[in-house]
Amino acid sequence: MKLTATAFLILTLSAYSLAMAQSDGVSNMDVKDMNVKNMPMEKMSSDSSAKTITHKATGTVKAVDAMKGTVTLAHGPVKTLNWPAMTMTFFVKDKMLFDKLAVDKKVSIDFTKQDKDYVVTSVK
Numbered sequence: 554m555k556l557t558a559t560a561f562l563i564l565t566l567s568a569y570s571l572a573m574a575q576s577d578g579v580s581n582m583d584v585k586d587m588n589v590k591n592m593p594m595e596k597m598s599s600d601s602s603a604k605t606i607t608h609k610a611t612g613t614v615k616a617v618d619a620m621k622g623t624v625t626l627a628h629g630p631v632k633t634l635n636w637p638a639m640t641m642t643f644f645v646k647d648k649m650l651f652d653k654l655a656v657d658k659k660v661s662i663d664f665t666k667q668d669k670d671y672v673v674t675s676v677k
């Protein structure tokens with residue numbers, strides 16, 4: 554009787570730990586899945602040799618020069634660059650973005666640093 558009860562307990566415990574091991578396996582798979590999902594993003598950001606970080610700023614358009622491909626913006630602080638508010642000139646990546654840039658217009662931009670230049674990649 555006592556032996557049987559012990560055997561039963563061991564069986565129950567091993568079944569339990571087997572179930573635990575299986576659920577561990579599932580959570581490991583989840584982590585792998587996440588890594589796979591992150592990989593394309595890493596690839597994208599390493600495309601332009603240096604690490605490209607997208608910064609965000611909001612401000613008012615002060616000047617637009619579509620010929621030079623630049624926009625001058627009085628923008629608010631940019632936390633990701635430790636920038637205070639200032640007026641400065643950005644390059645504009647895509648000529649299409651000039652449709653959204655007009656003097657005195659309030660805009661939210663995404664921009665990246667490319668070599669020594671700051672380039673607007675998105676305008677909202």
Ligand SMILES: [Cu+2]
Nearest residue numbers: 636639640641
């Ligand atoms: Cu600035």
